Amino acid sequence: MLFSRKPLALPTAETALPGRARPIPTASVHYVSGLPLEAEAPAGFETAVFGLGCFWGAERLFWQTPGVWLTRVGYAGGLTPNPTYEEVCSGGTGHTEIVEVIFDPAKVSFAALVKLFLESHDPTQGMRQGNDVGTQYRSALYFASPAQEQAAREMIAAYNAELAAAGHRAAVTTDLAPRTEVYLAEGYHQQYLAKNPNGYCGIGGTGVSCPLPPVKVG
Numbered sequence: 001m002l003f004s005r006k007p008l009a010l011p012t013a014e015t016a017l018p019g020r021a022r023p024i025p026t027a028s029v030h031y032v033s034g035l036p037l038e039a040e041a042p043a044g045f046e047t048a049v050f051g052l053g054c055f056w057g058a059e060r061l062f063w064q065t066p067g068v069w070l071t072r073v074g075y076a077g078g079l080t081p082n083p084t085y086e087e088v089c090s091g092g093t094g095h096t097e098i099v100e101v102i103f104d105p106a107k108v109s110f111a112a113l114v115k116l117f118l119e120s121h122d123p124t125q126g127m128r129q130g131n132d133v134g135t136q137y138r139s140a141l142y143f144a145s146p147a148q149e150q151a152a153r154e155m156i157a158a159y160n161a162e163l164a165a166a167g168h169r170a171a172v173t174t175d176l177a178p179r180t181e182v183y184l185a186e187g188y189h190q191q192y193l194a195k196n197p198n199g200y201c202g203i204g205g206t207g208v209s210c211p212l213p214p215v216k217v218g
Contacts, residue, residue, distance in 0.1 A: 006134030007091035008127040016079035017092040023082050026072075026184045031191035032063055035070050038184070041102045045069060048101045048113055048148065049076055049179055051140030052121035053129030055097040056192040057201030061120055062101045063191070067108025071191075072100050074184040077140055077175055082183055088136045096140045096175065100182055110148055111212055114155045117141065118210040120203050123156075124163065124170035132202050140175040142182075151213065152176055159210045166208045 011017075027037050041047050052058045055073040063071040075088050078095030088095045101113060121129055123139040143149040153176065160171050184190075193199050 006089065006136070008133070008135065010094045010135055011079060011092055013079060015092070016094055017083065017087050017090070019080035019087070019093070020082045023183065024084055024186060027187035027190040030070060030072070031194050033070065037072055037190060039070060039102075042069070044104070044106070045102055046105050046110060046148075047144055048103065048110060049098050049140075049142040049144070049182060050101065050113070050117045051076065051096040051098040051138065051175070052117055052123075052203075053097070053132055053137045053139075054200065054202040055099055055185070055189065056199060057203040058097075058120070059099045059191060060193045060201070061116065061203060062099055062113070065108060065113070065116065068101055068103045070102040072184055073189050074098055074100060074182050075136075076142055076180065076182045077177065081181075085186055085189065089134065091135050095136060095183070096138045097136050097185075098140060098142070098182065111151050111155060114141070114152055115210045115212055118155065118159050118172075119205045119208075122204070122206050123159075123172045123174045124168065124206070126173045129202055130204060138175055139173060140177075142177055142179040144179050149176075149178075154213055155210060158213075159208070162208050162210065163206065166206075168206065168208070
């Protein structure tokens with residue numbers, strides 16, 4: 001990843017890079033599962049979008065989770081259409097690095113994935129994750145439905161309470177917003193740590209557990 005200092009403020013529509021009309025090339029298949037990388041979610045499956053710093057380690061975290069059918073990394077939450085990695089890292093597109101997760105809710109709940117998300121990075125750091133500094137490393141959760149939004153808001157509130165009880169002074173800064181366009185990253189970023197097992201992984205949490213919501217009966 002790129003470690004040099006980056007802008008810590010998001011660009012505006014006037015200052016964002018122009019991008020391009022066509023998607024940038026990416027991989028054709030998932031390196032681990034062999035599934036088509038751009039496969040549509042099967043009937044009954046759901047999609048979630050998480051940003052928790054460097055997407056290399058974040059993607060491995062999710063593809064190793066039982067019930068997750070497919071993962072792919074990309075850029076979301078910005079202004080520039082079809083950005084490149086270098087453009088995102090410049091801070092000029094407004095995107096953050098994300099993992100798009102397609103999962104079977106009969107095997108793993110959205111709440112369980114949010115718990116994994118919150119516990120696997122420090123969502124209180126704003127435009128950074130540890131030594132990775134810049135707008136592309138900000139914590140983000142882009143929900144795909146009102147049910148996902150409600151669950152995410154409730155769990156973030158519960159996690160804020162747990163952080164405060166543990167003595168953390170900062171609250172969660174996660175960019176929680178409706179899902180918009182997700183642009184897939186270049187092929188070499190897809191499943192990077194499966195191809196490069198000793199590669200950089202920035203995953204690391206606060207050490208505070210996030211409670212799961214009670215299971216609804218009836």
